[in-house]
Amino acid sequence: MMRFYYILLLLFFAPSEILSGKSKYHSNNEILGFLDRFSETSSLKTHVFSIGKSVSGFPLKVLRINQPGNRIGVPSIKLIANIHGNEVVGREVLLHFIQFLDKNYETNKQVKCLVDNVRIYILPTMNPDGFSESIQGQCEGVTGRHNKNDFDLNRNFPDYIYGNAYGVPQDEYRRMIQPEAAAIMKWMNRTRFVLSASLHGGAMVANYPFDNYGSPEELNNKYEALTPDHDVVYHLAKTYVHSHRRISKGVRCPWDEFGLLYFEDGLTNGAKWYTVKGGMQDYNYVAGCIELTLEISCCKYPQPKKLSMFKKENIQPLLKFGLQALRGIKGRVFDSQTQKPIAEAILHIVGRKFTFRTSKKGEFWRILRPGAYNLKVEAVGYESVTERITAEEYSEDECPQIPMISISLKPKQ
Known part of the structure; x- marks a missing residue:
């Protein structure tokens, strides 16, 4: 009651x-x-x-x-x-x-x-x-x-x-x-x-x-x-x-x-x-x-x-x-062999000192101004990679739909 x-x-x-x-x-x-x-x-x-x-x-x-x-x-x-x-x-x-x-x-x-x-x-x-x-x-x-x-x-x-x-x-x-x-x-x-x-x-x-x-x-x-x-x-x-x-x-x-x-x-x-x-x-x-x-x-x-x-x-x-x-970039980091997401992978924009990390589902986000950047990705037990990525420009009136970036890391032998 x-x-x-x-x-x-x-x-x-x-x-x-x-x-x-x-x-x-x-x-x-x-x-x-x-x-x-x-x-x-x-x-x-x-x-x-x-x-x-x-x-x-x-x-x-x-x-x-x-x-x-x-x-x-x-x-x-x-x-x-x-x-x-x-x-x-x-x-x-x-x-x-x-x-x-x-x-x-x-x-x-x-x-x-x-x-x-x-x-x-x-x-x-x-x-x-x-x-x-x-x-x-x-x-x-x-x-x-x-x-x-x-x-x-x-x-x-x-x-x-x-x-x-x-x-x-x-x-x-x-x-x-x-x-x-x-x-x-x-x-x-x-x-x-x-x-x-x-x-x-x-x-x-x-x-x-x-x-x-x-x-x-x-x-x-x-x-x-x-x-x-x-x-x-x-x-x-x-x-x-x-x-x-x-x-x-x-x-x-x-x-x-x-x-x-x-x-x-x-x-x-x-x-x-x-x-x-x-x-x-x-x-x-x-x-x-x-x-x-x-x-x-x-x-x-x-x-x-x-x-x-x-x-x-x-x-x-x-x-x-x-x-x-x-605004900026978003994506996921995967194991290249199992295709499972990698949590706690470390990412940083080359030339910018501080890093950010993936979520437990392997997701990452970073607000960036429009332009091209080099993104370095590392994780324990994996070979690091650096990929060229682009942050698109959107008008203030748009509702941006940023494409997901997929990054695969190879396990170390």
């Missing part, structure tokens, strides 16, 4: 109506309720699951929109908000983005393209414990920024240069990894993401990697710390910014006395702005997933009446950003 009433409740609060009404912030429990109700009632194929728990035991729930089902070669993206507990606008933006995809799936060609061709994972709050300590209306400061153990989660990931942000031996650092960061790392181990965004507050800018410098000389001279894929990374940042009405024009935050938060074109290299050791953005890139840090509000915890503006101005940029997962 209780389940009967629960189903009635879900049907009554259809996903298109869950977030209607006046602007308000949703509590941690309300976010969980929304994700569950959406998954139960949406006509889209969805799944809600937890990637782990916060220090206080609150589940870190993710909504997966999985319209492609088990189709091979479908890229995965993730959108994460609230890594800093007091930067809260992103939570609400992601809830409304979910609702936007549901309501516009049948009528909007770009929405249909994204939902039909990309697996979309959304984590509205990565730091629910910090959010619980945050203060509504507080635009600056750090109250609620950290997790329950007083760690800044955006300094808690392995650092590709220094090992960790704390300057301690790696054994000691491993004991300092917080459950929220550990959950993200385990999640990324299970799923080969090609694209990611982390939504922040405190400025209005698209921040692209790297966030850290490779040497003290670079740090002192304030050089940009650019990735080998800067052409792609910069294009992704521009795609978001050029779709955003305000960020694209440059926003000067009211309390920014010295102009440290002002970016004329709405773009910045992370390390050129300020250095971050142990950041999630750099960890993603080195692991094979391009992530941007999107600062979408000057005020970290603005009054609810401001939310309507933030929701409206970020929906289209998120949509266009997500569609970039369909």
Whole structure:
């Protein structure tokens, strides 16, 4: 009988109506309720699951929109908000983005393209414990920024240069990894993401990697710390910014006395702005997933009446950003003798330092600008190969259907 009433409740609060009404912030429990109700009632194929728990035991729930089902070669993206507990606008933006995809799936060609061709994972709050300590209306400061153990989660990931942000031996650092960061790392181990965004507050800018410098000389001279894929990374940042009405024009935050938060074109290299050791953005890139840090509000915890503006101005940029997962190359790696897919094969674009790996089904993806590239593929027990591949050019109005590349590796004799 209780389940009967629960189903009635879900049907009554259809996903298109869950977030209607006046602007308000949703509590941690309300976010969980929304994700569950959406998954139960949406006509889209969805799944809600937890990637782990916060220090206080609150589940870190993710909504997966999985319209492609088990189709091979479908890229995965993730959108994460609230890594800093007091930067809260992103939570609400992601809830409304979910609702936007549901309501516009049948009528909007770009929405249909994204939902039909990309697996979309959304984590509205990565730091629910910090959010619980945050203060509504507080635009600056750090109250609620950290997790329950007083760690800044955006300094808690392995650092590709220094090992960790704390300057301690790696054994000691491993004991300092917080459950929220550990959950993200385990999640990324299970799923080969090609694209990611982390939504922040405190400025209005698209921040692209790297966030850290490779040497003290670079740090002192304030050089940009650019990735080998800067052409792609910069294009992704521009795609978001050029779709955003305000960020694209440059926003000067009211309390920014010295102009440290002002970016004329709405773009910045992370390390050129300020250095971050142990950041999630750099960890993603080195692991094979391009992530941007999107600062979408000057005020970290603005009054609810401001939310309507933030929701409206970020929906289209998120949509266009997500569609970039369909640019570049994709394929599978096989054993030439058994024709079985090879998991954990290592791939890299020749001339670009960092590698990426195949999924358990032998799939791979890489966002690339149009052009020809040499792709080197290696796997334990196999002879390596290098193949010439091409990333095609598509117009912004197209829904790209990238051809699958098939690569065979010969076992070593």
